[in-house]
Amino acid sequence: MMTSFFDQFSSPLYMGIPLMAIAMLLPWVLFPTPTLRWLGNRLLTLQNWFLGMFTRQLLLPVNLPGHKWALILASLMIFLLSLNLLGLLPYTFTPTTQLSVNLGLAVPLWLATVLIGMRNQPNLSLAHLLPEGTPLLLIPILIIIETISLMIRPIALGVRLTANLTAGHLLIQLISTGFFVLLSLQPIAAVFTGALLLMLSILELAVAIIQAYVFVLLLSLYLQENV
Template sequence: MNENLFASFAAPTMMGLPVVMLIIMFPSILFPTPKRLINNRIVAIQQWLINMIMKQMMNIHNAKGRTWALMLVSLITFIGTTNLLGLLPHTFTPTTQLSMNLAMAIPLWAGTVVVGFRHKTKASLAHFLPQGTPIPLIPMLVIIETISLFIQPMALAVRLTANITAGHLLIHLIGSATLALMSISPTTASITFIILILLTILEFAVALIQAYVFTLLVSLYLHDNT
């Protein structure tokens, strides 16, 4: 039972070779590119969504922060589409892997920190020691603030991994319970099936919300350092 429950989170392989890179690149194929002066409805909706996301993300940033606009829009688009595709049957969700989420979170977090130390050196160092701190507490507060700074990418990755994994596990458990109850109690099976449908709808929302939260936190880290 445990093997079946967590089998969907194992990275797929083909002829002994991992195919995660192909899965990661697959969502980019789904986005249409404009080839005419007049776009069709799908391209128009896609451009409207991108412009709305960019406007929402860039409102709080100055000129230096807005140079990250393409990175942030690409990030939320990639995570959102990957999460949504992972809800399809017999698919693999790369964002359930902590290693991949860390690979996204650490470089982005490190980039914001480097930008902060480059352009706002005094302000960045001031975060390690709040103003008015008593002298005996200075070493302890510096250590605590340093630890909290280095925990930020871990918190980003774990939040995304935990939310996506928990949703997939719930869907798998309730789906298995529905199949098991069909031959025992059709009425109870119908109730669990309705719960399964509602949970699936919720997971579609969670997939988009988690992409937004991940990107928003990166955007806030960038705002604090520019």
């Protein structure tokens, strides 16, 4: 029995062994493996159609050199999407509610985009730190502010994903607890609470999909600035 609503976000343990790695690798088993045949089944066709549509839509505003990231961004999208959706099932764990996991994905990928910009176009990358026409006295202050805003980007990526998923899971937990309490005391109120819980579950399903897309989309915009 849980002693706190936040216990659902703790890393699962089995006989004292953390199961975080299994929770992150298990969703990959749910995706079908592509075959060497010319024609695949309906599930493979749907998967290939989704990957092709998402990749084209994501790389539309990105310059041609940034298209080398297509495989990385598509894999990241599928990875985040599967983790977010898997966490909505009963008796499961959502690794993306852990800030350490999200920052572990956001910081290296963001740093890679910055290093690409510094290598390919160093003058343009450094020019982003100082707007054109800045007065001489404001130059040090603006450089510090722009540097801080640049460093906050990966933190914002990780915190946004963590906060949205954590808030949704907490609301579902709170409303479901109220539903079971009201079920024996006030059945009519329990019906309305159950309808609210159903609508919130649908909303959380949409949030899980949207947040995975937003994470990858913002990363692609950071890439666009540096290629």
